[in-house]
Amino acid sequence: MTQHHSITLHLNGTAHAVSVEPRHTLVDVIREGCGATGTHTGCEHGVCGSCTVLLDGEPIRACLMFAIQADGRQIRTVEGLAHGTILHRLQQAFIDHHALQCGYCTPGFLMLAAGLLEADPNISDDALQDGLSANLCRCTGYVNILRAVRAVAAELRA
Amino acid sequence: MKSSSFEYHAPKTLDDAVALLARHAEEEARVLAGGQTMVPAMAMRLARPGHLIDINAIPGLDQISLTDHAMRIGACVRHAALGATAAPGPFGRLLGLLQHHIAHLPIRTRGTFCGSLANADAASEWCLLMVALDGRIEARSTAGTRMIDAEDFLLGYMTTALAPEEMIVAAHLPTLPPGTRVGFHEFARRAGDFAQSMAIATYAVAQGRITAPRIAIGGVVSRARRCPEAEALLHGATPDPALFQEAARQAATHAPLVEEDPYLRSLTETSVLRALTGAA
Structure with a gap:
């Protein structure tokens, strides 16, 4: 039908x-x-x-x-995101800053962060926090997620 | 969490869209623009439309047109397009203040201004704006086009004057004269969540006295409402903290709250006071 x-x-x-x-x-x-x-x-x-x-x-x-x-x-x-075995810088930053525990929310956070940074590589910290507030992490790893994305944002600005 | 079945239509013209609506009105045909409220409602099977008429392929509906005194917002204009840069002056500032409170970025990239009006949630920031500024809705059916005042359009909780075979083509908003002070306050339990209480306040000052005051409240009432008692108190008065406090008290006292609750009344007063005090 x-x-x-x-x-x-x-x-x-x-x-x-x-x-x-x-x-x-x-x-x-x-x-x-x-x-x-x-x-x-x-x-x-x-x-x-x-x-x-x-x-x-x-x-x-x-x-x-x-x-x-x-x-x-x-x-x-x-x-x-990754090129073959070379991880995207956001993926690497998530590892470096321990931005995931169970990993369930991670693909969503990575794509959200990628979208935010690609739209505005000079994104303000306020806008970054506001943008990342869209997604939920139930391991409550927000601080480290923010840390990881901030680190990539700083690299992009440098 | 899966929607029930429906037939999908993607008309290329408005004539085709309203013809489809007329043909399938009896089978709960619904217009799909951003879908950010309707799609979850369908996932939870609160809504089971038999037909979805996707209007995104119709050219021109994503256009905003701005003249000196008015803005016309097409049916497919996203929340994200209506930030502070969408218009100069106080009107743009007000858009920016409100847009920031609408859900989150990924929702704002899809959801539409006109969709919010059609959905008519009591906590809709855009419905509040339409009531605050005396906006009008351009509705179309196979019978033609009609303009509906926001006051007459919003009937109550998620209920509008739109007929089943009618669709919103655009929203029309008068802009604000230069020098108008605009303020907005919203209280929600979580950033991006539905407003529990919100208020818009706009006014101008001429020779030290308030002119053209507009106060509107939402969230605590079943549909966005103006506060005529508070506006009357402000009109012609000299702006000062005691006056704003009394105006906020008047607005809260006369608000037809969804339930008699001292907390909601107090929240209403606080929202109006902060909107007035923050108006710049």
Whole structure:
């Protein structure tokens, strides 16, 4: 009964042709349709931010958008951060500053931070804190997350 | 946490969009712009629209147009586009004060101004702004276009004057004359969370006396409301702390709160006082 639609998601530079029901959220199709399970589903109603991805460069909640709406759009997920075995500087900073414990929120925080720093490499500390307040970490590692992102921001400014 | 099934439409013109709305109005057709409230409501199955009409592919709806005295905000303009730099002067300052309190950045990049109006949450900052500044809603259906005053548009909790076959095309806001002082205060338990209480205060001063005072409150009432008693007290008076305190008390005393609660009344008074005191 439910109609399927053929769409193309451009995930980290690779085109994925997938068949979706309109009700399928972007995060579900990234994970199940494209097989990229780095992006996590948390609350599935827009509160926690663990599904944060970059849509045409902007951080969004992938649980609050239907995949069909992202047809033809450029999506970046945590899988797109590292170059081979060379970690993205944010990933390295998260390790260096112990910015993760269980790691469930980490892909969302990394993409949020990447979006913030790419949009404004000279971002103020206030704006950085405000931006990072979008996502939840239930190991309460906020201080170290902020420390890690601040360190990368300082590198970018240098 | 998965939405029920629906049929998806992505019309390319407004005519097609309103035709689809008219055709499927009986099957709970809904307009999808930012979806930042509707999609979670669908995930929790609080909303089960049979048809979603995605208006994002319609050219021009993401446009803001600004003249000397008014701003027109298209149906797909995101919260993020309505910061302090969206307009010069006090109007832009007020936009910036409010926008900062709307959820978080990833929500602001998707959610829309007009979507907030259609959703009509009692804690919506944009609904408060529309009431404070006497904004108007441009609504369209197959029968044509009509303009609705914000006061007449907001009926109560998540209830508007919009007919099932109508959609918001744009919101119209008068801007504020240079020299207008603008203030805003919001209390929420967590940054980015729904406002428990909020207030906008704007006024000008001519020959030492207050002119054109506007006070509006939200969160504590079922829909954003003006505070005529406080405005009357301020009009023509000399701005000073005692006057602001009395105006805030008047606003709180006459507010039709969602429930009779001394805490909410006190919060209302504090919000109005801080909006007035902070107005610059």
